Amino acid sequence: MSDPEKIRVKPLKDFTDAGSERSFTKGKSVSISRGEAENYAAAGLIPPLPPVQEAEETADEGDATPGDAAVA
Amino acid sequence: MGSQTAAGTTLAISAASPATQDAAGFNALSFIEIGQVEKIGAIGASFAKVEFQPLKGPKQKYKGSADYGTLQPSIALDSADAGQTLLQTSGDDESQKLYAFRVVYQDGAKRFFQGRTFGMPENGDGADSMLMATPSIEICTKIVKVAAA
Numbered sequence: 300m301s302d303p304e305k306i307r308v309k310p311l312k313d314f315t316d317a318g319s320e321r322s323f324t325k326g327k328s329v330s331i332s333r334g335e336a337e338n339y340a341a342a343g344l345i346p347p348l349p350p351v352q353e354a355e356e357t358a359d360e361g362d363a364t365p366g367d368a369a370v371a
Numbered sequence: 372m373g374s375q376t377a378a379g380t381t382l383a384i385s386a387a388s389p390a391t392q393d394a395a396g397f398n399a400l401s402f403i404e405i406g407q408v409e410k411i412g413a414i415g416a417s418f419a420k421v422e423f424q425p426l427k428g429p430k431q432k433y434k435g436s437a438d439y440g441t442l443q444p445s446i447a448l449d450s451a452d453a454g455q456t457l458l459q460t461s462g463d464d465e466s467q468k469l470y471a472f473r474v475v476y477q478d479g480a481k482r483f484f485q486g487r488t489f490g491m492p493e494n495g496d497g498a499d500s501m502l503m504a505t506p507s508i509e510i511c512t513k514i515v516k517v518a519a520a
Contacts, residue, residue: 316453318383318404323453334387334401341386342403342457 305330308345379477382408382444384457384470388485394517397483402473405454407447409503411474414482414514415440439484439510442472447501448493458506462491469511479519485512 307330310323316335323329323344331339339345383404389396419435449455461470469485476482491506 314451314453314456315406315449316403317406318381318402318454332401334385335403338384338386338401338403338457339453342453342460344453344456 304332306333306336306348308336308339310339310345312344314339314344375477377411377477380408380411381405381473381475382411382442382454383473383475384454384461385473386457386460386470388469389471389483392512392515394481394483394515397471397473397481397515398517400471400473402471403454403457405444405446405458406452407449407455408444409447410445412443412445413440414442414474414484414510416510416514439512439514442486442508442510443505444508446504446506448504455504458488459491462488462506464488472508472510476519481517483515483517484510486510 307328309328310325312325313323315322333348333351336345336348340348381404383402385400385402387400389400416437416439418437421433421435423431423433425431446455446458457470461468464487467487469487471483471485474482486508489507489509491504494503494505496503
């Protein structure tokens, strides 16, 4: 079962996070918190995120993981 | 904890804004740590000095407007570092958007504030030196100090 607080994103480039010491690979889907995703999106490292309400509605539509719409 | 060295101090940035200008507001944010920081620089407010010299008596000095200061860290450039990328984004941002910053000292004490990055010049100093960046982060809000737990 997926963590509702996490969303799946696909990085637009390879990058690392000095705090968590995680490495991200371009195009490889990863699960991260929305707070992390908002910062990565602001930095242009992942695609822009949909508004929170829109993401929740997307999740209600079917079996898609929350946030999938952001990287489709 | 008493005195401590600067080793282990971290600088982090967030694109989000705190709901309140206090520890709870900033602690609720998600930050990205900025990698490869060599020095953080001075953090703290200073006040303009207002002076008046009466004809009779000593010079009088008053505290004027507060300036929360400028953070000028020294960073070894790493194009793959997420924190540096967001810091560069804040420097390129032509709007008046405020970014949130967090400094964590070795003992866990924290300093929070919001600011605008007025530039992130790169500096190639010589063959035997790292390619560095020296951003200027103008601190625009009162610095929130959180003691070590």
